[in-house]
Amino acid sequence: MDEIRYKKIIYSEEQLKERVSALGKMITDDYCGRELVLLGVLKGSLFFFTDLSRAIDLPLQLDMIAIGNIPDMTSSTGIVRITKDVDINITGKHVIVIEDIIRTGLTTAYLLQTLEARKPASIEVCTLLYNPGRQLIDLPVKYYGFEVDRSWLVGYGMDQCDYGRNLPFIAEIEH
Amino acid sequence: MPIITISRQMGSLGDEVASALSSKLGWELITRDLLMERFFPDISQEQRTRLGESAKFYLSEYKDGISFRDVLADSLNTMSVEGSAILLGFGSQQLLSGNENTIHVRIIAPDETRLSRIEKQFHLPAEAAAELLSSTDRKHKRFVSHVFATDSTDETLYHLILNTGYMSVDECVAAIIATWKEHQLRVRIKAETKEEGAMNHQTEMPVFKNPSEAEFAKILDMYHIDWKYEPKTFPVEWDSEGNVTLAFSPDFYLPRFDTYLELTTMNQKYVTKKNRKLKKVLELYPGVHIKIVYKKDFLELAERLRSFGNE
Numbered sequence: 284m285d286e287i288r289y290k291k292i293i294y295s296e297e298q299l300k301e302r303v304s305a306l307g308k309m310i311t312d313d314y315c316g317r318e319l320v321l322l323g324v325l326k327g328s329l330f331f332f333t334d335l336s337r338a339i340d341l342p343l344q345l346d347m348i349a350i351g352n353i354p355d356m357t358s359s360t361g362i363v364r365i366t367k368d369v370d371i372n373i374t375g376k377h378v379i380v381i382e383d384i385i386r387t388g389l390t391t392a393y394l395l396q397t398l399e400a401r402k403p404a405s406i407e408v409c410t411l412l413y414n415p416g417r418q419l420i421d422l423p424v425k426y427y428g429f430e431v432d433r434s435w436l437v438g439y440g441m442d443q444c445d446y447g448r449n450l451p452f453i454a455e456i457e458h
Numbered sequence: 459m460p461i462i463t464i465s466r467q468m469g470s471l472g473d474e475v476a477s478a479l480s481s482k483l484g485w486e487l488i489t490r491d492l493l494m495e496r497f498f499p500d501i502s503q504e505q506r507t508r509l510g511e512s513a514k515f516y517l518s519e520y521k522d523g524i525s526f527r528d529v530l531a532d533s534l535n536t537m538s539v540e541g542s543a544i545l546l547g548f549g550s551q552q553l554l555s556g557n558e559n560t561i562h563v564r565i566i567a568p569d570e571t572r573l574s575r576i577e578k579q580f581h582l583p584a585e586a587a588a589e590l591l592s593s594t595d596r597k598h599k600r601f602v603s604h605v606f607a608t609d610s611t612d613e614t615l616y617h618l619i620l621n622t623g624y625m626s627v628d629e630c631v632a633a634i635i636a637t638w639k640e641h642q643l644r645v646r647i648k649a650e651t652k653e654e655g656a657m658n659h660q661t662e663m664p665v666f667k668n669p670s671e672a673e674f675a676k677i678l679d680m681y682h683i684d685w686k687y688e689p690k691t692f693p694v695e696w697d698s699e700g701n702v703t704l705a706f707s708p709d710f711y712l713p714r715f716d717t718y719l720e721l722t723t724m725n726q727k728y729v730t731k732k733n734r735k736l737k738k739v740l741e742l743y744p745g746v747h748i749k750i751v752y753k754k755d756f757l758e759l760a761e762r763l764r765s766f767g768n769e
Binding site for chain 1 (some may be wrong): 677678679680681682683712714715717719747749751752755758759
């Protein structure tokens with residue numbers, strides 16, 4: 284790909300910094316004295332996850348999780364599975380799942396179902412971008428950066444055909 | 459509260475399945491001896507022995523003109539309301555027949571497998587093991603036949619029959635738990651439906667009205683999200699005689715998230731009509747969560763399904 288073609292910048296680098304810093308402060312206040320684990324969902328949440336974790340002024344554990352679709356004998360379409368699991372033990376700990384964007388919520392619902400089986404003390408979701416109008420399943424989204432109604436976005440971890448993740452801002456692309 | 463009854467052939471590993479199931483679920487395992495102690499604490503040793511030896515004795519009077527069998531059935535039905543348990547043997551599938559809080563399981567194995575297990579377990583020669591197996595099978599059959607006038611080998615008495623000639627104890631336990639969960643969900647939806655004044659619409663198999671619904675079911679499967687197809691119908695308008703004139707049956711119910719989903723892949727005119735109907739449902743049935751899957755979301759999810767499928 285020669286260049287990323289985007290229509291306009293939706294959230295600038297400064298806006299993102301400011302919002303991430305505010306979210307970090309909220310989480311610091313809410314989780315003070317609790318054993319906290321941040322789980323970043325690869326690859327979209329990569330930069331949000333690293334910036335947010337540094338904006339939280341608490342001792343915490345970090346880990347990342349990835350999901351993908353793999354072929355399955357019992358399904359013609361394959362099934363969604365965790366392709367990179369959590370390495371640390373989350374049982375009895377307070378977990379926040381960090382997402383870049385929640386649209387229908389099906390992927391996050393699958394993740395939460397899987398993580399809940401490991402008996403964390405609590406599990407919440409923090410997403411940078413959130414579209415509650417499109418969400419099909421009510422998820423415990425405790426923190427979000429911005430409410431959006433656009434789908435085709437790139438930058439700050441989000442991609443277009445796997446490119447554009449390293450843009451420091453979030454832009455709308457043509458579809 | 460729930461009860462799982464387990465009927466088993468001798469040498470079928472039924473006791474092992476019941477014990478493993480009890481550990482896995484954390485439910486009490488109730489055997490015949492425990493049941494006698496709990497429900498008939500005041501009987502004499504002679505009565506206890508006769509109950510162990512004679513099926514007919516169960517039909518005799520225990521107290522106040524009520525037979526041992528009927529006291530047992532009443533006590534078990536009361537227990538099914540108060541606590542969860544696994545009942546092993548003594549025709550419990552008959553005692554709790556028709557009780558909605560219960561599923562009935564039978565554990566079997568091929569005769570050759572059972573014989574070989576009995577030979578090993580009791581250190582018996584083949585002939586003696588065969589005799590023991592045959593007499594025990596006869597005794598079990600006679601007991602259920604005399605006490606309940608039915609045949610314990612009748613497949614229609616059970617929700618699930620498992621063959622340990624082909625399945626391990628762990629596999630049987632997993633199958634029983636899966637069956638139990640589905641049964642519990644079916645019963646829950648039925649009860650809720652009655653309470654809400656909606657109509658129970660659970661079918662024996664989903665017949666999708668259009669290809670989009672079938673495709674959406676595949677998407678949910680892909681994400682391991684359990685679903686039921688059109689399990690409830692919500693009446694929204696009635697005529698002066700109380701007959702339902704307008705009703706809404708959301709396409710999918712996601713039990714884990716207590717959410718109904720209605721697919722809308724058609725043009726805007728119908729979407730507006732559907733939204734109006736949905737608004738009425740939400741007014742009439744507060745607390746029911748229904749979401750519309752709009753065409754845009756459906757197409758995006760279907761696209762993801764196709765691209766995954768092609769990988």
